[in-house]
Amino acid sequence: MRSLWLQEALARDGETDAAPLVGDERADVCVVGGGYVGLWTALRIKEIDPSVDVAVVEGDVCGGGASGRNGGFVLTWWPKFASLAKLGGIDEARRLCRASAAGVESIGAFCADNGIDAGFHMDGYVWAATNQSQMGDWRPMIDGLARYGEQPFEELPPREIAARTGSPVHVGGAFERTAAIVQPALLARGIRRVALERGIRIFERSPMTALDRADAAPGGGPGPLVRTAQGTVRAGRVVLAMNAWAVRFAEIRRRVLVIGSDVVATAPVPDRLTEIGWTDGMSIADSRYLVHYYRTTDDGRIAFGKGGGRLAIGGRVGAGFEGEAPYAAEAEKGLRRTYPMLDDVPVTHRWTGPIDRTRSGLPVFGSLGGSPDVVYGVGFSGNGVGPSFVAGRILASMALGRSDEWSSCPLVEYRPARWPPEPVRFVGGSLVKHALLRIERAQDAGDTPSPVATGIVRLAPTGIVPMRVRT
Numbered sequence: 001m002r003s004l005w006l007q008e009a010l011a012r013d014g015e016t017d018a019a020p021l022v023g024d025e026r027a028d029v030c031v032v033g034g035g036y037v038g039l040w041t042a043l044r045i046k047e048i049d050p051s052v053d054v055a056v057v058e059g060d061v062c063g064g065g066a067s068g069r070n071g072g073f074v075l076t077w078w079p080k081f082a083s084l085a086k087l088g089g090i091d092e093a094r095r096l097c098r099a100s101a102a103g104v105e106s107i108g109a110f111c112a113d114n115g116i117d118a119g120f121h122m123d124g125y126v127w128a129a130t131n132q133s134q135m136g137d138w139r140p141m142i143d144g145l146a147r148y149g150e151q152p153f154e155e156l157p158p159r160e161i162a163a164r165t166g167s168p169v170h171v172g173g174a175f176e177r178t179a180a181i182v183q184p185a186l187l188a189r190g191i192r193r194v195a196l197e198r199g200i201r202i203f204e205r206s207p208m209t210a211l212d213r214a215d216a217a218p219g220g221g222p223g224p225l226v227r228t229a230q231g232t233v234r235a236g237r238v239v240l241a242m243n244a245w246a247v248r249f250a251e252i253r254r255r256v257l258v259i260g261s262d263v264v265a266t267a268p269v270p271d272r273l274t275e276i277g278w279t280d281g282m283s284i285a286d287s288r289y290l291v292h293y294y295r296t297t298d299d300g301r302i303a304f305g306k307g308g309g310r311l312a313i314g315g316r317v318g319a320g321f322e323g324e325a326p327y328a329a330e331a332e333k334g335l336r337r338t339y340p341m342l343d344d345v346p347v348t349h350r351w352t353g354p355i356d357r358t359r360s361g362l363p364v365f366g367s368l369g370g371s372p373d374v375v376y377g378v379g380f381s382g383n384g385v386g387p388s389f390v391a392g393r394i395l396a397s398m399a400l401g402r403s404d405e406w407s408s409c410p411l412v413e414y415r416p417a418r419w420p421p422e423p424v425r426f427v428g429g430s431l432v433k434h435a436l437l438r439i440e441r442a443q444d445a446g447d448t449p450s451p452v453a454t455g456i457v458r459l460a461p462t463g464i465v466p467m468r469v470r471t
Contacts, residue, residue, distance in 0.1 A: 001323040004265045004303070004349040006068040009185035010061070013193070017061055021203035021231035027055035029399050030226050030235035032208050034058030035067035036385065037377055038241030039191040040392025041399065042200045048400060054200045055233050057226055059207030059245075063188030066243045066384065069353035071263065071293050071305045073283045074107055074180040074386040075125055076100040078152040079141055083360055088410025090148060096390070096409060101152070101178045103389035107187070108180060116190030118182050119298045121281025125179030126165060127153070129172040130338065133443040134287035138174040152176050166278030169338050181281045181295045184385060206231070211238065213374060224373050237399045240368065240376035243384070244317050244354035249376075251368055254418040256356045256379050257429065258317055260309025262325035264332050265349040270300025272342060288440050290433070291382075292334045302342070304335040307382060308436065309352060311429050314422045317354050325352040330437075337444065357381045359417045365394050366413050375399055379416070431456055 002010070029045055031038045034056050042054045058064070077084065077100040084093035108120045129135045142153050153174045156164075161173040196202060212225040226233040240246055244258045273279065273296060285293040290308030297303060309327045310320050325331065328350040336343055358364060358379035368374040375398040377391045384391075397407040419425050435456040439449040 001351060003069045003185065003263070003351040003353075004301075005072070005183055005185035006063055008183065009063060009068065009189045012186070013189050018196075018202040018204040021057060021206040021228045021233065023231050025055060025231065025233045026053075027201070027233055027235045028053045029055070029237045029239060030233040031056045031239045031241055032211075032226060033065070033241035033243070034062035034192065034202060034204065035065050035188060035241065035243065036191070036388035037243070037391045037395070038239065039188070039195050040388055041239055041241060041395040042195055043191070043198065044392045044396035045399060046198050046200060048396060048402075050199075052400070055235070056195070056200060056202045057206050057208060057228065057233060058202065058204045061204050062192040062202065063185045065245070066353055066355075067188040068185035069263070069351055070184050070385060071283070071295060071303060072119075072182045072184040072385065073125065073285070073293065073295065073383070074104050074120075074182055075283075075383050076104060076152065076176070076178055076386060077383075078145065078150070078176065079127075080362055081141070081150070082144055083362055084410065087362075087414055092410055094148065094150065095405075096411070097150070097152075099390050100387055104178055104180055104386050107182070107386065107389055111187070111190065114190065114194050116187065116194075118186040118190055120180055120182045120187075122178075122180040123281040124283075125176045126161060126170075126282060126284045127174045127176070128161060128165065128170045128284055128286050130169050130286040130288075130292070131443050131446070132171060135172050137287040142174060152178060163277055164282065165284055166273065166276035167338050170284075179283060181283050182385065183297070187385075203228075203231075211374070213369060213371065236373070238374045239395050239399050240374065240378075241395065242376075243378065243380065244312070244321075244356040246356070246376060246378045247312070247314075247317065249368060252376065252378055253314065254421070255358060255364060255416055257359075257419050257425065258312035258354045258356055259307070259429070260311070260321055260326070260352050261305055261307045261355050261382065262309045262327040262331045262350070262352045263303055263305040264325065264328050264335060264347045265297070265303045266301050266335070266342070266345045267348050268297075268300040269342065269345050272345065273300055273302075276339070276341060288443075289436050290440060292338065294335070294338070302335065302339065304331055304338075306331040306334055307355070308433050311426055311433070312354065313426050321352060321354040323352070325350040327352075355382045359419065362416070363387065363391065363411060364414060364416055365391070365398065365411050367398070372398070372401065
């Protein structure tokens with residue numbers, strides 16, 4: 001089952017699939033993955049050097065993975081300023097956060113310049129509290145940024161937050177101006193069209209079955225070989241832009257925890273949204289770890305997502321992350337609690353997808369096995385739509401062997417803390433997830449969470465629970 005976004009995009013664009021990879025091909029750069037990161041990387045390579053021959057190999061259709069299933073929030077890295085500063089210092093954290101903010105605007109400009117009607121609306125983002133235990137979680141971030149003269153967020157009075165979001169459940173929040181929403185699959189399909197127009201070869205429905213690295217020889221040799229069921233691509237460099245599916249590689253597996261996120265969408269009710277006052281393209285997320293995130297659509301729906309779904313075991317991102325959302329009931333419960341006045345509006349679509357989470361919450365870029373001939377970017381941790389634009393710059397510079405501000409940024413070749421090995425990771429992660437659900441239900445009801453649930457969460461490794469445990 002496709003997401004609402006991809007159903008709409010495929011019905012609207014009327015394009016046939018690109019041909020699958022059949023036979024043996026050669027390319028200067030082969031990008032594995034036809035989502036945002038892969039396509040932005042391919043376009044950036046062509047921008048730097050139009051003579052470079054770039055081929056993109058996609059297992060489904062472009063936008064069939066995370067790029068066509070997410071909530072469509074186009075956000076910045078400002079909430080991660082402190083983490084970036086730990087990696088590379090204050091100046092570099094400021095540069096990367098500003099680059100991510102510029103990336104939000106660049107995505108909007110790209111759509112306008114290339115005639116991509118992807119529902120891009122730059123109406124800001126609200127980091128909300130939906131119960132009293134969440135109040136003020138944004139203040140340490142705001143205060144920390146203010147010490148360095150940066151003020152991307154402002155705290156808004158509870159009454160204003162409730163009025164602008166159309167929900168009395170919102171008891172407080174902070175507003176970031178430089179944020180947008182987009183219909184994510186329409187964006188992915190639009191980038192795909194532009195990539196084809198600029199001479200990038202795309203092979204769809206061609207999942208990579210193997211990557212031969214034995215022939216990769218820095219400074220010489222024939223280069224790595226990407227294999228699919230019906231063909232191969234021999235390339236000078238390979239870029240792995242596979243998001244959660246990159247955990248098939250042992251070097252990446254312990255760096256990333258794959259966990260599902262589930263989304264439901266209502267029937268269109270534009271008049272009802274006008275009645276409650278939610279009339280713009282503001283995106284909203286609350287402060288719980290198993291986050292609720294929600295936005296409206298151009299035809300008047302609410303798309304409401306919930307993090308903390310199915311956990312992947314080891315390197316297997318299989319059928320459990322496809323089709324209808326296994327935790328749709330939890331997402332719908334959050335929707336009904338947040339917008340009780342819309343309780344009669346039916347949910348018409350439900351879908352799921354995997355999120356590749358690092359313990360730092362920041363993506364990591366590197367070279368597989370230490371060879372510069374195979375580079376990767378992974379670990380977007382639920383915030384990939386906006387940062388994918390910057391990721392394209394980083395991976396393009398790495399793929400072209402350039403020494404610049406992107407290939408040398410602190411996100412390249414850093415070593416995020418590893419997750420525990422299996423089966424400890426799966427068993428422990430499941431225990432923590434269910435404990436968090438119990439804590440959140442108690443907090444929503446205004447009750448004190450149970451000591452057992454709180455104790456389990458407090459024993460969790462850093463990164464599984466990035467915010468304080470509220471009791």
